[in-house]
Amino acid sequence: MEDYTMKFTVLGARGSAPVGGEGFNKYGGNTSCYMIECGNEQIFLDAGTGIMKAPYKQDANITVLLTHLHIDHLIGFPFFKPLFFKEKRVKIYSVKRENGLLKDQLNGLFKPPFWPLRIDEYRANIDYIEPVFPFKIGDVEVDGIEGNHPGGSTIFKLTRNGKVIVCMTDYEHTKEGFPQELIDFVKGADILLYDAQYKNDDYEAHKGFGHSTPEKGLEFKRLTGVKNMFFVHHDPYYDDEMLDSLEAVLNDPNVHYAKYKDVILL
Ligand SMILES: [Zn+2]
Numbered sequence: 001m002e003d004y005t006m007k008f009t010v011l012g013a014r015g016s017a018p019v020g021g022e023g024f025n026k027y028g029g030n031t032s033c034y035m036i037e038c039g040n041e042q043i044f045l046d047a048g049t050g051i052m053k054a055p056y057k058q059d060a061n062i063t064v065l066l067t068h069l070h071i072d073h074l075i076g077f078p079f080f081k082p083l084f085f086k087e088k089r090v091k092i093y094s095v096k097r098e099n100g101l102l103k104d105q106l107n108g109l110f111k112p113p114f115w116p117l118r119i120d121e122y123r124a125n126i127d128y129i130e131p132v133f134p135f136k137i138g139d140v141e142v143d144g145i146e147g148n149h150p151g152g153s154t155i156f157k158l159t160r161n162g163k164v165i166v167c168m169t170d171y172e173h174t175k176e177g178f179p180q181e182l183i184d185f186v187k188g189a190d191i192l193l194y195d196a197q198y199k200n201d202d203y204e205a206h207k208g209f210g211h212s213t214p215e216k217g218l219e220f221k222r223l224t225g226v227k228n229m230f231f232v233h234h235d236p237y238y239d240d241e242m243l244d245s246l247e248a249v250l251n252d253p254n255v256h257y258a259k260y261k262d263v264i265l266l
């Protein structure tokens with residue numbers, strides 16, 4: 001019997017592009033992927049390069065929730081181990097935004113000349129699902145609302161036995177402030193992933209790119225009272241030293257820049 005309600009693991013918290021090598025070992029260079037495990041469910045938020053080395057369980061039900069289809073959130077998907085097994089079923093959920101079906105959109109990215117195989121040609125059975133919120137994965141309730149990001153991005157909320165995880169990657173605050181609907185949606189979460197890609201002095205040059213700042217993250221934490229906050233979507237140019245220095249000034253023991261293999265048991 002598990003002694004937790006949900007197990008949360010960071011597999012990739014880098015934004016925009018994967019990075020590696022000296023200066024990137026502490027926080028990690030894999031792009032967006034977070035794993036939630038409970039009961040017989042293995043749920044992945046996003047399929048960036050972090051999903052490539054996911055500790056995949058042969059017998060688990062596999063679900064992938066895609067916040068949106070920007071390439072940093074998808075680039076690990078063709079390497080996702082369950083896709084290589086004939087008897088495996090993989091459920092992919094992504095909100096419909098642009099014209100076309102999710103299946104066609106994914107197959108449009110992974111096809112020659114960009115990639116030798118179409119997603120369709122992998123051995124696993126893949127279900128392409130455009131979700132209507134809320135829905136259930138086993139006994140995990142999944143809710144979602146749209147975040148402010150070019151082309152859109154889903155803010156997913158996973159709830160099981162009163163424990164709550166919210167993923168708010170690829171979100172940019174607005175000058176009007178955080179909408180009440182969003183504050184209510186996130187309020188009291190046990191874990192919130194918040195996009196803090198740009199420090200304040202870099203933000204000005206990247207306004208409208210769809211990412212936020214640590215200062216805005218702390219403001220949002222005060223508004224929502226979340227218990228643990230992870231800053232995510234680290235800028236690919238920010239090395240360990242830079243992220244250490246940004247974390248040091250936060251002055252809040254419950255706010256951290258997410259590191260590869262961070263685990264929280266709820
Ligand atoms: Zn991104």
Ligand SMILES: [Zn+2]
Binds near residue numbers: 068070149153170210
């Ligand atoms: Zn994006």
